[in-house]
Amino acid sequence: MTSRAVQYARFGGPEVLEIVDREDPEPGPGQVRLAVRAASVNPVDWKLRSGAFAGTDAPERPVVAGQDVAGVVEALGDGVDAFTVGDEVLGHARGGAYAEKALADVSRLVRKPSSVSWETAASLPVVVTTAYRALNLLRLGGDAPGTVLVVNGASGGVGIVVTQVAVARGITVVGTASASHQDDVRALGAIPVVYGDGLVERVRAVADHVDAVFDTAGKGDLGELVALTGGPDRVLTIAHPDAQTHGVTFSSGGGNAEVEGALAEFVGRLDAGTARAPEVVVYPLEKAGQAQEDNRTGTVSGKLVLVP
């Protein structure tokens, strides 16, 4: 059987993405094949597509874009007993998610509750696992009442999740966002401040001290964020190009760095109604390039989700 996938055979702008018909991928040991219901766009998808991490003009073989996936299990690889055909799941795809069919390691999947839509489910894996990992690295892995955390970019995908999890742990969160997202950040339980010039003064006006800083945005003056805690020790970034200059830890993604159970815990919170997911904006699979561009330029807020 064949099915559609969005792939690129050379690095570049959104124009390098093409829809192809390919043979359905066969799950290896410990993997399942999903009939994809939704896949979400993460900034890393268009960064990888651009070749920013590569140093060559083209990948070794065509790459199907995307990591975040939600779908129905339709084929099992050897040794899979955690899921069966027909199960509804979400998680991290292996070998691409912008497709009608995708593979995933069962260790990177959790069950999708019926209360969570396909689009919302697909919006979660990367941002949720990143948020929990960051809190662990900042030594905020458990309840920490009285601690003050500044989240730079609290209105973004990672920011919305990390803010809610931190607030639930008793942490006071000061969250930066644009002027138009101040109410959204307040609704998450954080104290909102506008990012940009004068940030240090605005934070100090609402918090008498800052214990830790999580820069989700990779934008703004990292030196100012370091000044808030008095040193780089408890400042973490997942995206800032100036991390090394300021002695700040840069945490990149990666299987070994994930926090066991994070995705299942946050999905459980959504199912129980004690957390809310990022807003989603839905595009057809054919508009993958447009969705990546809208995410890159920030012209559309929320998690951008592709449906085949």
Ligand SMILES: NC(=O)c1ccc[n+]([C@@H]2O[C@H](COP(=O)([O-])OP(=O)(O)OC[C@H]3O[C@@H](n4cnc5c(N)ncnc54)[C@H](OP(=O)(O)O)[C@@H]3O)[C@@H](O)[C@H]2O)c1
């Ligand atoms: N290393 C990793 O493991 C990892 C994992 C996931 C993501 N990331 C990276 O983390 C970054 C954020 O990802 P995301 O999915 O959360 O993106 P996103 O949803 O686009 O959110 C971006 C956030 O940055 C804020 N922002 C924009 N300009 C800013 C500025 N000048 N100063 C401070 N904040 C600003 C936005 O606020 P407004 O919308 O209010 O303007 C928003 O809160 C991306 O670069 C992504 O590649 C890294």
